Amino acid sequence: MRVIPLGGLHEIGKNTCVFEYGDDLMLVDAGLAFPDDGMHGVNVVMPDTTYLRDNQNRIRGLIVTHGHEDHIGGISHHLKHFNIPVIYGPPLAMSMLQGKMEDAGVNNCTTIQTITPREVVKVGQHFSVEYIRNTHSISDSFSLAITTPVGVVIFTGDFKFDHTPPDGEHFDIQRVAHYGEKGVLCLFSDSTNAEVPGFTPSERAVFPNLDRHIASAAGRVIVTTFASSTHRVAMLIELAMKNGRKVGLLGRSMLNVVAKAREIGYLRCPDDLFVPIKQIRDLPDRETLLLMTGSQGEPMAALSRISRGEHQHVQVKTTDKIIFSASPIPGNTISVVNTIDSLMKLGAQVVYGKSEGIHVSGHGCQEDQKLMLALTKPKFFVPVHGEHRMLMCHSKSAQSMGVPADNILILENGDVVQLTPDSISKGESVTAGIELLDASREGIVDNRVLKERQQLAEDGVVTVLAAISTDGLMVAPPRVNLRGVVTSVDAKNMSIWTEREIGWVLENRWKQFARQIGGSSVEVDWMGLQREVEVGLARRMRRELQVEPLILCLVQPAPGGTPAYKGRSDLEPDSKPITRRVDVSAQGRGNSESSSPIKVSRTSPAPEAVSKSTVVKSEKVESQQEVLGGRTRRRRSAVAS
Ligand SMILES: [Zn+2]
Numbered sequence: 137m138r139v140i141p142l143g144g145l146h147e148i149g150k151n152t153c154v155f156e157y158g159d160d161l162m163l164v165d166a167g168l169a170f171p172d173d174g175m176h177g178v179n180v181v182m183p184d185t186t187y188l189r190d191n192q193n194r195i196r197g198l199i200v201t202h203g204h205e206d207h208i209g210g211i212s213h214h215l216k217h218f219n220i221p222v223i224y225g226p227p228l229a230m231s232m233l234q235g236k237m238e239d240a241g242v243n244n245c246t247t248i249q250t251i252t253p254r255e256v257v258k259v260g261q262h263f264s265v266e267y268i269r270n271t272h273s274i275s276d277s278f279s280l281a282i283t284t285p286v287g288v289v290i291f292t293g294d295f296k297f298d299h300t301p302p303d304g305e306h307f308d309i310q311r312v313a314h315y316g317e318k319g320v321l322c323l324f325s326d327s328t329n330a331e332v333p334g335f336t337p338s339e340r341a342v343f344p345n346l347d348r349h350i351a352s353a354a355g356r357v358i359v360t361t362f363a364s365s366t367h368r369v370a371m372l373i374e375l376a377m378k379n380g381r382k383v384g385l386l387g388r389s390m391l392n393v394v395a396k397a398r399e400i401g402y403l404r405c406p407d408d409l410f411v412p413i414k415q416i417r418d419l420p421d422r423e424t425l426l427l428m429t430g431s432q433g434e435p436m437a438a439l440s441r442i443s444r445g446e447h448q449h450v451q452v453k454t455t456d457k458i459i460f461s462a463s464p465i466p467g468n469t470i471s472v473v474n475t476i477d478s479l480m481k482l483g484a485q486v487v488y489g490k491s492e493g494i495h496v497s498g499h500g501c502q503e504d505q506k507l508m509l510a511l512t513k514p515k516f517f518v519p520v521h522g523e524h525r526m527l528m529c530h531s532k533s534a535q536s537m538g539v540p541a542d543n544i545l546i547l548e549n550g551d552v553v554q555l556t557p558d559s560i561s562k563g564e565s566v567t568a569g570i571e572l573l574d575a576s577r578e579g580i581v582d583n584r585v586l587k588e589r590q591q592l593a594e595d596g597v598v599t600v601l602a603a604i605s606t607d608g609l610m611v612a613p614p615r616v617n618l619r620g621v622v623t624s625v626d627a628k629n630m631s632i633w634t635e636r637e638i639g640w641v642l643e644n645r646w647k648q649f650a651r652q653i654g655g656s657s658v659e660v661d662w663m664g665l666q667r668e669v670e671v672g673l674a675r676r677m678r679r680e681l682q683v684e685p686l687i688l689c690l691v692q693p694a695p696g697g698t699p700a701y702k703g704r705s706d707l708e709p710d711s712k713p714i715t716r717r718v719d720v721s722a723q724g725r726g727n728s729e730s731s732s733p734i735k736v737s738r739t740s741p742a743p744e745a746v747s748k749s750t751v752v753k754s755e756k757v758e759s760q761q762e763v764l765g766g767r768t769r770r771r772r773s774a775v776a777s
């Protein structure tokens with residue numbers, strides 16, 4: 137049997153795991169991740185699915201453990217690219233998935249089967265999977281016992297041992313122990329909190345603290361948490377009722393999750409508990425509780441907009457108490473503290489941080505993880521769902537309990553685990569990596585585009601417009617534009633440099649790009665010429681100015697016989713240092729276009745040159761749009777016409 141994690145290792149997110157035996161391929165979870173700071177304009181990160189696309193005729197089904205984005209967020213995207221005949225999962229996750237699939241227009245692409253606890257589903261000829269209820273921060277979370285031809289694999293999914301879950305649905309520990317008793321070949325276990333000693337407290341532990349804060353509030357209470365932490369949401373709704381407050385929900389995912397959870401009976405509360413946000417102003421402050429998204433400082437979420445004073449219906453009052461019932465995911469810390477600062481500046485009382493006891497993790501710590509190892513007594517062990525150091529810590533815990541180091545594998549995404557009844561080994565890896573999607577969730581942002589965006593963000597862009605005749609002569613001084621470039625060289629010198637670079641290319645490389653095609657007609661590879669100038673200028677700027685802006689060169693072709701522009705090669709670029717100057721046009725204002733006397737001479741090009749130049753322009757404009765996104769469209773006329 138082969139097990140291939142395509143995501144979820146060396147990161148938190150996009151959990152996607154493949155089980156293979158014979159001709160059967162079974163998927164376990166298919167999640168997404170969120171972008172790092174450097175991924176400009178990227179909205180979601182998906183695992184590279186080359187392997188699944190190549191093997192799609194062998195995919196027998198997908199097993200979903202629970203409804204978190206890092207486990208189901210990739211599914212609607214995948215369904216557009218390969219076939220998954222059937223998806224199994226618990227009611228809440230399937231109901232959330234259905235909503236996503238409708239949004240993406242793929243609801244008819246597969247069959248959805250809702251499972252019940254201890255239900256066994258058969259996937260292909262070789263896998264049967266038993267759903268074992270576990271406890272986590274969302275209702276309806278499951279571990280899996282996967283019976284395969286080589287033995288039983290326990291796949292924990294996300295879990296902690298919570299003995300007082302708010303929904304009263306207990307971890308089916310007996311069933312896990314049952315498999316441990318029979319013999320477990322391999323355990324794949326959640327490593328998120330492997331670095332944290334002790335047990336994770338029960339979700340219920342935050343209840344009295346939240347109660348205290350809500351009961352003592354004199355004005356409105358505003359609470360933010362993850363919409364998908366359904367246990368927390370349920371407790372907050374219970375506390376609102378207990379304290380005589382009506383609830384206003386803000387944020388799309390919050391409204392969604394509450395609606396789904398009520399629909400399937402997981403959240404029981406009267407309809408009149410909820411007040412539409414437009415009418416929230418009519419309620420007395422002491423009877424209002426607002427529950428909203430934005431606990432991670434996401435710029436477009438409800439609380440972030442409120443903190444900037446940009447929300448249509450809710451403005452912060454000095455009597456408001458705002459509770460952050462979540463801890464920032466690493467990477468979001470800065471945006472979270474910024475949001476807290478803004479809210480405090482508006483005069484609200486903000487309750488946040490570990491010492492308040494208003495948040496607990498949904499993942500087990502070291503002792504929970506050890507308990508799982510003790511219950512399953514696996515022969516082999518693979519820590520998953522975590523960054524490298526977490527996997528290493530989890531491996532140490534297993535070794536401390538007697539699992540031999542040789543029986544533990546630390547994997548990378550795309551690694552292949554080969555399991556037999558008495559061995560575990562790594563096979564040859566398969567293609568794995570990331571696919572970055574933009575806001576539309578359609579457009580794939582490839583590495584080249586990402587690199588260009590980073591370059592734009594860090595070093596700006598230089599555009600060069602050059603008029604060159606089909607004789608290989610510059611017929612007007614080049615026009616140079618800097619945007620977001622910080623340099624000690626002024627615009628005049630920059631244009632002299634550029635002129636020289638173009639002159640050099642025309643003198644030394646022209647033959648490479650121009651081809652005589654009968655008589656006096658010349659065919660010119662303008663794109664190639666542009667690239668040559670771009671590369672030369674980039675090299676020069678890197679070497680002499682230590683900056684690496686993106687360079688875009690655009691050639692406006694002129695017909696043969698156009699009088700050549702004499703150039704200013706007699707001029708020496710100023711060598712004396714000029715004070716370092718920040719180009720403010722990076723913010724979209726100002727213009728550091730090189731100073732006079734630069735004007736492109738508008739010669740009327742010969743008919744053939746017209747068509748060529750059109751081609752050149754449109755290709756270039758396209759690639760610019762790709763690079764700069766929407767902003768280029770506005771500049772198009774300025775640059776290319
Ligand atoms: Zn989870």
Ligand SMILES: [Zn+2]
Binds near residue numbers: 206
């Ligand atoms: Zn997870």
